[in-house]
Amino acid sequence: MSHAHDHDHHDSPPNPTTAFTVGILLNFIFVVIEAGVGFLIHSLSLISDAGHNLADVGALALSLLAFRLLKVKSNEHFTYGYRKTSVLVALFNAVILLVSVGGITFEAIRRLLHPEPLPGISIAIVAGIGILVNSVTAMLFLRDKDRDLNVKSAYLHLLSDAAVSAAIVIGGGVIFYTHWFWVDSVLGILIAATILISTWGLLKDSLRLSLDGVPENIRLEDIKATSLNLAGVKDIHHIHIWAISTTENALTAHLVLTEDTSPEQEQKIKHELRHLLEHKNIHHVTLETERENEPCETVVC
Numbered sequence: 001m002s003h004a005h006d007h008d009h010h011d012s013p014p015n016p017t018t019a020f021t022v023g024i025l026l027n028f029i030f031v032v033i034e035a036g037v038g039f040l041i042h043s044l045s046l047i048s049d050a051g052h053n054l055a056d057v058g059a060l061a062l063s064l065l066a067f068r069l070l071k072v073k074s075n076e077h078f079t080y081g082y083r084k085t086s087v088l089v090a091l092f093n094a095v096i097l098l099v100s101v102g103g104i105t106f107e108a109i110r111r112l113l114h115p116e117p118l119p120g121i122s123i124a125i126v127a128g129i130g131i132l133v134n135s136v137t138a139m140l141f142l143r144d145k146d147r148d149l150n151v152k153s154a155y156l157h158l159l160s161d162a163a164v165s166a167a168i169v170i171g172g173g174v175i176f177y178t179h180w181f182w183v184d185s186v187l188g189i190l191i192a193a194t195i196l197i198s199t200w201g202l203l204k205d206s207l208r209l210s211l212d213g214v215p216e217n218i219r220l221e222d223i224k225a226t227s228l229n230l231a232g233v234k235d236i237h238h239i240h241i242w243a244i245s246t247t248e249n250a251l252t253a254h255l256v257l258t259e260d261t262s263p264e265q266e267q268k269i270k271h272e273l274r275h276l277l278e279h280k281n282i283h284h285v286t287l288e289t290e291r292e293n294e295p296c297e298t299v300v301c
Contacts (some may be wrong), residue, residue, distance in 0.1 A: 016151055020064040023154065027057045030133045037126050043118050044111045045187040046167050048104040048128055052164070052195055053130070055100050056157045059093040063150040070245060083245035090149050090206035090246060095198040101192045113192035118184055120176025127172060130165030134158045149209070149246035153202050160198045164191050212242040216250050217281060223251070226276050232261050232269050234292045241282065250284035251277060259291050274289035 030051045034217060036044030066089040069082035138158035145155040171187045205216060214220060218241055227236040235256035244250050255273070257266060266289055276286045 012239060016144050016148075017067055017149075018068065019144075020060050020154070022135040023140060023158070024057055024060045024064065025061065026133050026137055027053055027060065027158075030130060031057060033229060034130060037122060041119055041122055041186060042116050043123050043184055044108060045184045045191065046123060046170060048108065048188045048191050049103060049130065049161075049164055049168060051100055051129070052191060053134075053161060054099075055093075055097050056098065056154075056161060057121060059157065060154055062089045062093060065089070066150060066246075067186050070247075073075070080244050084247040086148075086150055086208075087206060089210045090153055091203060092211050093153060094203035094206055097195055101162055101196050101199075104188055104192040104195075108185045108192065111188065112182055112185035114209050115181040116226055117179075118181050120172040120174070123175065123184070124169045124172030127165045127168035128273070131162050131169065134162035134165060138162065142219060147247060149202075149205060155163065156198055156202075160194055164194055167191075209243040209246070215242045215243050215281070218249065221281065223282075226280070227253075227255065227273060230269055230273060232258050232265055233273075238288075244284065248284065248287075249282045251282045251288045252290070254285045255289045255290050261291065272281055288290055 021181045031050050034046050034053065036049035037043070038050055056128060063086075063101050066086040074081040111116045124217045136156055137160075141155040143156070146152065153157055167188055167190060171183050176181050209215065214237070220239060220241065223239065223241070224236055236253050237256070238252075238254040240252045242250055255270070257269065261269070271288050273287070277285050
């Protein structure tokens with residue numbers, strides 16, 4: 001039997017560290033302003049949105065840390081380096097956001113039962129600044145959003161923040177003209193619902209990857225079909241596909257070749273299959289080969 005080792009010549013993963021750094025600074029400054037004004041005028045919509053934005057600042061900071069750790073080389077204790085931290089960070093971000101949903105909803109219901117007078121114009125002005133800050137920051141992640149789960153997470157969160165800020169601007173106008181102070185609490189509940197919807201997908205994706213599930217954009221049947229299309233390949237089994245990080249995937253499998261496959265043909269088949277799998281977003285491939293007349297040594301195949 002022989003083994004094919006990792007094929008590392010693939011597109012380098014995105015490195016949006018500048019986007020994360022700028023995003024952290026801009027959003028943290030805005031959180032301080034929004035929370036300060038929110039507590040000053042007792043606006044739940046501003047306070048809850050500041051809490052949401054603060055969670056996003058924490059998420060951006062953790063994602064930046066994860067990208068830094070991606071560069072740490074592997075060692076004898078961590079043979080993949082610290083790449084998996086990018087998956088764990090995405091999971092942690094999702095859990096933190098879900099906890100914030102509970103806190104915001106509880107306070108919103110309490111305020112809904114006991115509305116307080118609020119200055120609508122102040123709410124609208126602060127939220128207007130939020131639209132600008134979140135939109136500008138989101139655009140920093142636009143280029144790499146489809147290449148990494150953490151970048152996509154940041155992009156979606158910031159866009160939803162901008163949408164929430166727009167709703168608060170409208171709510172501030174309604175409060176100013178109608179004195180319907182309960183609108184502030186309703187906005188708080190809507191913000192919580194928005195966070196819940198935007199976070200649920202992230203939670204599912206990051207939980208699956210942290211449990212070494214098959215990444216969402218890869219289909220096992222597709223991998224099998226691609227392998228069996230190669231001349232000389234009779235079967236492929238004992239397939240394992242998992243995420244090393246939010247940008248890199250790995251595969252190990254047993255490749256069954258025809259009896260008359262020569263060593264030269266075997267190397268050619270493995271090289272071609274690695275190349276095909278690279279286009280399917282699988283960067284690290286280890287193949288164990290056997291002939292069709294050989295029994296598989298693995299108990300569960």
